[in-house]
Amino acid sequence: MKKLCVILVLLSLLSILIVACEGDSVGSGSDSANTVHxxxxxxxxxxxxxxKGESITVINDSAVLHVIANGTWKDGIQEALKERGAPAGLTLQGKETKIIGPFNTTGVFHLYCTIHPNMNLTVTVQ
Known part of the structure; x- marks a missing residue:
């Protein structure tokens, strides 16, 4: 009986160790390489x-509204751009997921939130 208790304790400890070593998977879920939070x-x-031809998935993990447009923030000032092939404006409500694209033109595209200073995303399409 004592052996059985020792074996059960060791198996429990081993299970805890295995689960602890799996790492943190919060936020990774089914995210692909083309996902931005x-x-x-x-x-x-x-x-x-x-x-080229792929899209990006933007996941708003907060309850805050984001308005995504083609452009950038530079030194706290909005700079709207009109890059050929860049997506037009997109409203991302709180806790919402949207797909931007597909990007059918190669190049570098600049996206920013028109509400939040310095919230920039650079999309490089190869």
């Missing part, structure tokens, strides 16, 4: 590289 004020990654 936002919080209240920023894109959580400020650049992404995709292939």
């Amino acid at each position: 936002t919080n209240d004020l920023i894109f959580l990654k400020d650049q992404i590289i995709i292939k």
Whole structure:
């Protein structure tokens, strides 16, 4: 009986160790390499590289509204752009996911939130 208790304790400890070593998967879910998350004020990654014809998925993890447009913030000032092949304006409500694209032109595209200073995303299409 004592052996059985020791074995059960060791198996429990081993199970805990295995689960602890799996790492943090919060936010990764079914995200692809073409996924960008936002919080209240920023894109959580400020650049992404995709292939021609692909789209990006933008996930708003906050309850805050974002208005995404072609352009950039420079020194706290909005600079609207009209890059050929860049997507037009997009409203991203709180806790909403939207797909931007497809990007059918190669090049570098600049997206920004018109509401939140310095919230920039650079999309490189290869």
